Amino acid sequence: xNETTGGIAMDDESEGTIKKFMYINRKxxxxxxxxxxxxxxxxxxxxxxQDVSMVFCDDxxxxxxxxxxxxxxxxxxxSPTYRALEGYDVxxxxxxxxSMDERGLAxxxxxVDVEIVDNAKMADLMEDQDVVLSF
Amino acid sequence: xNETTGGIAMDDESEGTIKKFMYINRKxxxxxxxxxxxxxxxxxxxxxxQDVSMVFCDDxxxxxxxxxxxxxxxxxxxSPTYRALEGYDVxxxxxxxxSMDERGLAxxxxxVDVEIVDNAKMADLMEDQDVVLSF
Amino acid sequence: xxxxxxxxxxxxxxxxxxxxxxxxxxxxxxxHEIDRIFFYHDGVNNSSSLTEPPQDDRNxxxxxxxxxxxxxxxxxxxxxxxxxxxxxxxxxxxxxxxxGLGQLIEAGxxxxxxxTFGD
Amino acid sequence: xxxxxxxxxxxxxxxxxxxxxxxxxxxxxxxHEIDRIFFYHDGVNNSSSLTEPPQDDRNxxxxxxxxxxxxxxxxxxxxxxxxxxxxxxxxxxxxxxxxGLGQLIEAGxxxxxxxTFGD
Amino acid sequence: xxxxxxxxxxxRNSLESCLKQSKDGSAILFIEDGVxxxxxxxxxSDMVKEAMKSRKMYALFPDIEARGMxxxxxDGIKMIDYEGFVDLVVEKNAVQSWL
Amino acid sequence: xxxxxxxxxxxRNSLESCLKQSKDGSAILFIEDGVxxxxxxxxxSDMVKEAMKSRKMYALFPDIEARGMxxxxxDGIKMIDYEGFVDLVVEKNAVQSWL
Numbered sequence: 001x002n003e004t005t006g007g008i009a010m011d012d013e014s015e016g017t018i019k020k021f022m023y024i025n026r027k028x029x030x031x032x033x034x035x036x037x038x039x040x041x042x043x044x045x046x047x048x049x050q051d052v053s054m055v056f057c058d059d060x061x062x063x064x065x066x067x068x069x070x071x072x073x074x075x076x077x078x079s080p081t082y083r084a085l086e087g088y089d090v091x092x093x094x095x096x097x098x099s100m101d102e103r104g105l106a107x108x109x110x111x112v113d114v115e116i117v118d119n120a121k122m123a124d125l126m127e128d129q130d131v132v133l134s135f
Numbered sequence: 136x137n138e139t140t141g142g143i144a145m146d147d148e149s150e151g152t153i154k155k156f157m158y159i160n161r162k163x164x165x166x167x168x169x170x171x172x173x174x175x176x177x178x179x180x181x182x183x184x185q186d187v188s189m190v191f192c193d194d195x196x197x198x199x200x201x202x203x204x205x206x207x208x209x210x211x212x213x214s215p216t217y218r219a220l221e222g223y224d225v226x227x228x229x230x231x232x233x234s235m236d237e238r239g240l241a242x243x244x245x246x247v248d249v250e251i252v253d254n255a256k257m258a259d260l261m262e263d264q265d266v267v268l269s270f
Numbered sequence: 271x272x273x274x275x276x277x278x279x280x281x282x283x284x285x286x287x288x289x290x291x292x293x294x295x296x297x298x299x300x301x302h303e304i305d306r307i308f309f310y311h312d313g314v315n316n317s318s319s320l321t322e323p324p325q326d327d328r329n330x331x332x333x334x335x336x337x338x339x340x341x342x343x344x345x346x347x348x349x350x351x352x353x354x355x356x357x358x359x360x361x362x363x364x365x366x367x368x369x370g371l372g373q374l375i376e377a378g379x380x381x382x383x384x385x386t387f388g389d
Numbered sequence: 390x391x392x393x394x395x396x397x398x399x400x401x402x403x404x405x406x407x408x409x410x411x412x413x414x415x416x417x418x419x420x421h422e423i424d425r426i427f428f429y430h431d432g433v434n435n436s437s438s439l440t441e442p443p444q445d446d447r448n449x450x451x452x453x454x455x456x457x458x459x460x461x462x463x464x465x466x467x468x469x470x471x472x473x474x475x476x477x478x479x480x481x482x483x484x485x486x487x488x489g490l491g492q493l494i495e496a497g498x499x500x501x502x503x504x505t506f507g508d
Numbered sequence: 509x510x511x512x513x514x515x516x517x518x519x520r521n522s523l524e525s526c527l528k529q530s531k532d533g534s535a536i537l538f539i540e541d542g543v544x545x546x547x548x549x550x551x552x553s554d555m556v557k558e559a560m561k562s563r564k565m566y567a568l569f570p571d572i573e574a575r576g577m578x579x580x581x582x583d584g585i586k587m588i589d590y591e592g593f594v595d596l597v598v599e600k601n602a603v604q605s606w607l
Numbered sequence: 608x609x610x611x612x613x614x615x616x617x618x619r620n621s622l623e624s625c626l627k628q629s630k631d632g633s634a635i636l637f638i639e640d641g642v643x644x645x646x647x648x649x650x651x652s653d654m655v656k657e658a659m660k661s662r663k664m665y666a667l668f669p670d671i672e673a674r675g676m677x678x679x680x681x682d683g684i685k686m687i688d689y690e691g692f693v694d695l696v697v698e699k700n701a702v703q704s705w706l
Contacts, residue, residue, distance in 0.1 A: 262608050
């Protein structure tokens with residue numbers, strides 16, 4: 001457990017608690033490091049047995065678009081990792097309908113299965129969380 | 136001279152040249168360091184006897200608004216320094232009319248004398264430069 | 271109440287660290303506990319012992335160290351983000367420790383509130 | 390042609406430094422001269438000798454050092470910005486030197502073009 | 509829920525995003541360059557006033573004053589200091605920072 | 608003159624600012640997250656197409672491809688690589704980066 005939790009042993013207090021964590025991704029990949037380092041947080045978080053959901057809205061929807069090839073900017077293409085999330089039991093992925101529409105993107109453009117929700121539903125989901133981390 | 140030029144002696148090649156330098160300020164003060172560090176560049180640049188102009192557009196217009204009091208955010212108020220620019224022979228200050236209008240600002244809100252120019256004139260001024268530095 | 275903070279930007283470049291500090295100070299003054307402050311992304315640069323701001327400017331790194339000492343605040347720097355950006359034990363300021371991302375999740379679980387400051 | 394660059398952001402956090410590097414590499418390959426690269430704001434963090442990215446990632450600092458060595462590019466780090474952010478001679482990577490803002494103006498005067506990369 | 513906005517609406521889309529994805533009854537706090545979103549007579553004032561009908565809005569006074577905007581804030585936006593910020597965080601169930 | 612835009616128009620105002628303050632006949636290059644401004648069928652496509660009537664537009668292909676946008680670029684925007692970027696800088700009298 002120490003390995004996957006980033007080198008710490010969870011104490012008694014945290015072991016019993018299950019909180020709702022939401023990770024909100026609002027930024028495009030590659031232009032800044034937030035998308036990559038947010039993904040690293042979610043992968044670690046998966047080991048803690050909390051209730052995890054991930055949101056992609058605004059330019060964050062570009063993170064999970066198919067067909068990324070980063071060879072010529074000399075940066076690692078981390079988009080395949082989103083497909084691995086399911087194996088970490090991170091299954092609640094929500095994408096903003098309005099953000100998709102503004103960008104002319106369709107569900108078929110995305111490389112993972114997601115639930116597409118409108119702004120009102122997104123606001124409801126957000127309101128229901130214990131901890132919201134936004135990148 | 137070494138002192139004011141940041142510790143360097145200008146060589147023969149640079150001594151004879153006079154270029155048009157434009158410093159474009161597009162960001163608000165305090166939220167990021169760009170406004171302050173851009174001002175530091177302009178103060179040094181003044182020692183080089185080049186043709187210097189400064190532009191304030193977009194949120195950059197907020198840099199030169201009167202009445203800034205930074206005591207409670209524990210940061211130095213550098214706005215008085217804009218008034219000192221004249222003493223450094225930096226006299227060409229241009230402010231975007233459209234940026235002022237969108238923000239509901241009037242010339243009277245500004246702490247220095249400036250020339251207010253519209254987008255077309257701003258584009259003309261920019262086009263006329265040898266070196267444009269944008270912060 | 272137990273409050274945790276996440277800080278995503280470095281010192282001087284963005285106001286985020288200043289706001290986080292002044293928020294933490296106010297929370298401590300009101301008797302709340304600042305459980306842990308986690309430094310991620312460029313936020314890890316808050317822990318560099320080598321910073322030397324001008325005399326008339328605030329010393330951001332020292333402020334954190336002092337807060338850690340006076341109020342027993344746990345200042346945790348993300349190891350992966352720190353290695354990418356050149357923060358290691360040799361230039362780590364007093365009061366900070368380097369550890370894994372699990373510490374951030376743990377802060378989210380243990381604190382009553384987790385507040386993010388960034389760009 | 391003589392080209393100068395101004396880099397305003399640190400490594401890994403923003404793509405600006407990557408773009409600047411690939412631009413400089415292409416310019417050198419085409420036979421242009423990269424006269425000087427000036428690192429300002431968080432850009433000074435490009436010169437930290439302590440960075441240690443993951444094995445499968447690019448090493449941004451080393452790339453600059455290598456370029457300086459192979460093509461005699463003058464890599465200048467702004468002293469005031471560097472002190473604020475904890476870059477000093479003791480953690481300055483090979484090929485970089487610390488100097489004043491005058492070097493930026495000088496680059497603007499001497500180079501045929503000055504291109505800014507930032508956030 | 510408490511939402512914080514720290515970017516100018518002229519520069520970024522975060523205020524608009526926040527208004528669209530926050531619920532009626534939630535609280536919105538303007539901090540740092542976000543305080544430019546709390547001002548009267550700007551391109552964004554009407555959008556903010558409309559949102560104020562269903563949400564409670566706050567602005568961090570130290571940031572307002574730093575920027576010289578103390579006389580320009582929209583009526584009805586409550587000015588608070590860092591202590592008030594802490595109180596809001598304690599009062600609400602969670603905080604979302606629109607960065 | 609060459610203008611570079613490195614931010615998404617959805618996130619920042621820099622593309623709009625650039626279009627308003629650049630002259631007819633100038634060149635605009637989309638790089639980094641700026642390439643999202645070069646795409647068809649988005650909220651900003653019409654604004655960009657209108658500007659293309661009087662300005663020459665380029666997009667950095669390595670950035671387009673990194674983001675998986677190779678099939679979505681507006682017709683008439685010229686794709687270039689880093690060498691093409693260098694050529695543009697050399698060709699034009701000065702560069703303004705809209706950061």
